[in-house]
Amino acid sequence: MPQWLQTLLVARPLAEDANAAGVPYGLVVSLSIVFSVAAALSFIAAASLIGWRKRRSAFATFVVVALLLRAPGFVTEIASLGDRTPEWAGPMLALRALDAICALLFLYGFPTGTFVPRRAAVLWSIWAAWVVGTLATPSVNPALNLDQWWAEVTVALLALTGLAAQVYRYRVASTPHERLQTKWIVYGLAAYVLVFAVQQLVPVFAPAVRGPGAARLWYRLIGDTANDAAAMLVPVTIAIAILRAQLLGIDLIINRTIVYVGVTAALAAVFAGASNAVQYVLGQLTGHGSDAASIVLAMLVAAAFAPVKSYVQRVVDRRMARPQPHA
Numbered sequence: 001m002p003q004w005l006q007t008l009l010v011a012r013p014l015a016e017d018a019n020a021a022g023v024p025y026g027l028v029v030s031l032s033i034v035f036s037v038a039a040a041l042s043f044i045a046a047a048s049l050i051g052w053r054k055r056r057s058a059f060a061t062f063v064v065v066a067l068l069l070r071a072p073g074f075v076t077e078i079a080s081l082g083d084r085t086p087e088w089a090g091p092m093l094a095l096r097a098l099d100a101i102c103a104l105l106f107l108y109g110f111p112t113g114t115f116v117p118r119r120a121a122v123l124w125s126i127w128a129a130w131v132v133g134t135l136a137t138p139s140v141n142p143a144l145n146l147d148q149w150w151a152e153v154t155v156a157l158l159a160l161t162g163l164a165a166q167v168y169r170y171r172v173a174s175t176p177h178e179r180l181q182t183k184w185i186v187y188g189l190a191a192y193v194l195v196f197a198v199q200q201l202v203p204v205f206a207p208a209v210r211g212p213g214a215a216r217l218w219y220r221l222i223g224d225t226a227n228d229a230a231a232m233l234v235p236v237t238i239a240i241a242i243l244r245a246q247l248l249g250i251d252l253i254i255n256r257t258i259v260y261v262g263v264t265a266a267l268a269a270v271f272a273g274a275s276n277a278v279q280y281v282l283g284q285l286t287g288h289g290s291d292a293a294s295i296v297l298a299m300l301v302a303a304a305f306a307p308v309k310s311y312v313q314r315v316v317d318r319r320m321a322r323p324q325p326h327a
Helices: 003-009 015-021 025-053 058-070 078-084 086-109 120-133 149-173 176-205 214-245 252-286 291-321
Strands: none
Touching: 015 025, 015 214, 025 058, 025 214, 025 252, 058 086, 086 120, 086 149, 120 149, 149 176, 176 214
């Protein structure tokens, strides 16, 4: 793997931490890349699915933006990217702030675009004002200063209030049809928010994971992998809701787009992981990697596209053939 790509994608965890833990760095890189790329692609795929046919819905457009804002954070440390490239520091700060604001708004407003409960609007307004008002002073901005305990606690607690709002909406404010649409999404959001909150709070109660060494390696490797895996449940459950219950009123004639985007994303993630694993094994056995092995893997992945596409197409067609519920 080119060094620049490895540096971009794997700013977490560090090579010295892997050495301290006795874990092969190639394995760490492979796991990090596979899960982070898969998470990013799943968010992009869900955003594409929503945006393709729902251009006139303001909230659907917001959901697309929120999903796209979250995607880059899976594959690179946006903060460190700004540090490595000073001219990008300002845009990176703005991107992180906008993501933080939109993420909480998503939790409070999804899927109708209204705050439920209404007092959630007050919390979100305070959060948005805090993030925007302290852009020039990142040291007191919780969205830009997540290495401080108070920021980690604040972000974790707000995420949990967002999850509570989703549960309240589902149990109290939703119609039967809305419950049918959002049932699985609530499960997906619950998994992601809970894992995210735990990941934010671990350094508060176990400061050892902040410093270099094996503790930081295991915290980042396990935490980031679990976070990426849980995050993928959000776009996956959104796709399920679209296919089964016409969430956001999306027309299902875009099944071919679903198939091609889904299969391409899955095979790209498989190729990235398999390529790194093979190169690592060859490096251990022969002392160097092999371009030929990467070419063979690419050919195998290309050959797998047609049968995998056919299988996914059948699954999507079966889902679409089911009678759609009506409110």
